Amino acid sequence: MKTLQRTSSFFFSLAVLLLAVPLAHAQTDLLGQLEKETVDPQKREVVAATFKGTHIINSQSVETPGKGTLAFLIQHRFGTLNSGAYNFFGLDQAVLRLSFEYGLTSRLAVGVGRSSQEKTFDGFVKYRAIQQSTGTRAMPVSVTLFASSAITTLKFNAAEDRNRTTASRMTYAYQALIARKFSPELSVQLMPTLIHRNYVATAPEENDVYALGGALRQKITKRTALTADYYYLFGGNTASNFRNALGLGVDLETGGHVFQLHVTNSLGMTEKFFVPETTGKFFSGDLYFGFTVARNFTVKSQI
Template sequence: MSKIVYFFCFFFCFGIAQAQDDLLKELDSDSIAKSQITAAAFKGLQICTMQSTKLASKGEWYFLVAHRFGDLTEGFDNFFGFDNALTKIGGLYGVTNWLTVGLSRHTLNKNYELTAKYKLANQEEQGFPVTIVGYNTMDINTKLSTDEFPELKGTDRMAFSTQLLISRKITTGFSMEIVPIYIHKNLYEPLSEEVDNFLLAGGGRYKISKRISINAEYALRLNANDSSFYHNPATIGLDIETGGHIFQLVFSNSQAMNDVSYFTNANGISDGKGIYFGFNLYRVF
């Protein structure tokens, strides 16, 4: 376990240090204007459910609505997922071209999620090979009550994620991303979860037309509890770009949409059950 922690600490620190050194060199030599930044690896702010390296531009507002229906495999018993759907609604704002902040509310656990996304380096045509973006979330679970947990503290409601998004646009139609992830939960299930969770996720996008792409993502839980009934999250999706809208259709083994729950509490697919259909809709202003 300690080796995993040291590996991630080294990976994060090394990546950030390299990105900062590269950016400082560009500033000192006034080469930013001369270097040609590669076009964004992803059109959407998310690959499917996990984040992409795309940020909002300075001054842009994004309104987002996401929906995950219940288990499709239950058929008419839950009307193919319509009876127990989950919703996420929120907004994002581009404070600068390198910093985006957001707030969303989820029906799952009446959870509020605060996010910060910040660019550390850009992929360049004849220079730095990848785009590096940091991403942090803080969840506040407002469903918990002192009636159920008499000794509940305010900090018990909180959970956090830290992610380092590293993407490369390989061709005009194909992009990939790798994401080391650390998640900490102040309140967790001892028999099926860990208080500190380490994952390594990957995702990709393949463009099939001017406005449509196929996306996929998968995350490996590196220190999963042996007795856990949760699974590694996996999602496939379809991006549809329509002017100011990015519309994403997804099929996943996790119904949750907040990062902490998505990465650690995926409960399908098991015995052919646990397939969740949904969508993400972004509108930029």
């Protein structure tokens, strides 16, 4: 009887072992296949979220809202911090810009905005010409083309300005936004820029202003990142009489939107203002504290 029990136990253990071997082999093959599919160096993958929003501080980023997405932005900038206690260190003064951005496709976006500064309306178009990717035929950078126009509707008081034409109120901006996401934490962007002003007040001022911008985003926690952008004006009367725009900020991601805090030496929030007309001295305390709130809405009826 004991011999029979030992024999039965032996065959039962052998049966379990024989069943376990193919099951373990099958599981190993399945995990190997999943790993191959997940980490395939030959598969082309587009690099996403180079920047968290469509704006950095002063600058536009390479990002667009996405097809069928409407972004509403509130940009607010107070007076300079060194304006003194009487002006509550700038909080008694403010400039506001409201704008809407809409993704016509995954690559093409348009937008309109209105600034209280000089009662300015602006419109723009952005096109994601190249997207950074990995794998087969990898692309090292993303390139977004940006063009905007702005018109001031401020009433002119000087007699010589009252007869100015509508065209003389127009300013145009053209940029190539070139960015690379080096890691999940670090993104860098370069921005060759041309500003054309149809009208300048005096002869020494320049209708065409050239600048090179640079920006970066360094993620420090899951929902927090440090940002910076800077514009260098190339030699000329504008570079001699105005300052290079510099901004430092922090991005805070919340459930439904991105909240951006910053300080900059530029009061204006569109290319027309911060590239050729910045007057503040950053390291002398001419710092404008501001914030940007962005909220995205998915438009259900897409064409």
